[in-house]
């Protein structure tokens with residue numbers, strides 16, 4: 001479907017430097033496109049849609065897709081995902097580097113980040129994380145955007161204003177996968193009326209909402225479900241049952257037959273318990289503890305708490321990694337969360 005040249009302005013993303021990004025990308029013959037470790041649908045949807053869009057619309061353009069975890073995490077329902085490599089091919093020397101959905105450059109993995117810096121090519125940074133320090137030459141960073149894929153939609157729309165660029169069915173499908181993933185199926189506050197209008201355009205372009213929904217929310221691996229069972233049994237409910245958290249050890253993973261990439265959704269599962277306002281999960285991963293934080297309270301900023309532990313993220317969903325004694329990490333974290341809850345005017349505890 002051709003894009004409407006009078007199409008909606010991209011507010012709130014309308015003030016981003018799309019013309020600069022378009023100028024740079026239009027003359028690039030090649031690109032390497034990367035996203036964060038443990039890729040979620042937005043991390044994959046953004047790099048895949050961008051690669052396909054550039055190749056379909058910029059004559060002679062060739063994109064290389066890299067994600068260090070591509071051999072462990074699969075999103076086969078996202079068009080282009082089969083092209084994602086775990087390492088850049090030897091001697092690759094692209095005209096431009098594009099980093100998607102990564103709150104800082106190191107989120108693509110330390111080794112890959114060093115490789116990018118050694119390349120010395122212009123970086124386009126496309127992201128929606130609160131903590132993003134604008135590490136690119138061009139930064140399409142909009143914290144209020146539901147997803148990196150929604151920012152890309154605006155970029156593609158801006159492309160279409162100057163030339164006959166179009167969003168193909170496969171690009172649309174990859175974009176909608178990212179938007180659906182990050183909005184929990186249009187359930188979170190980051191979903192605006194504009195998000196829904198853009199999703200409608202993507203459906204007009206051929207994206208299949210029902211199939212994506214089934215892949216994203218209706219096909220939980222059995223081992224992952226078993227791990228959730230263990231997590232709910234071990235759960236620590238406190239602060240008048242308004243905070244729920246669980247620590248998942250290596251033994252728990254073994255008992256469930258799960259891999260390190262299962263259990264991503266446990267913090268969400270605990271958040272969704274009736275009455276719970278803040279949740280966390282802490283999972284043993286690669287010699288470190290990985291904490292995920294979630295809240296339903298609009299006036300609680302979890303990215304700030306995650307930052308105090310060396311992590312980052314969004315207000316309602318944030319994460320950090322820590323090494324050290326788990327009981328110390330849990331104790332410190334629970335105090336921080338309890339403190340945030342006490343300062344919330346929206347908590348049903350009636351602080352307001």
Ligand SMILES: [Mn+2]
Nearest residue numbers: 042101147148
């Ligand atoms: Mn995202």
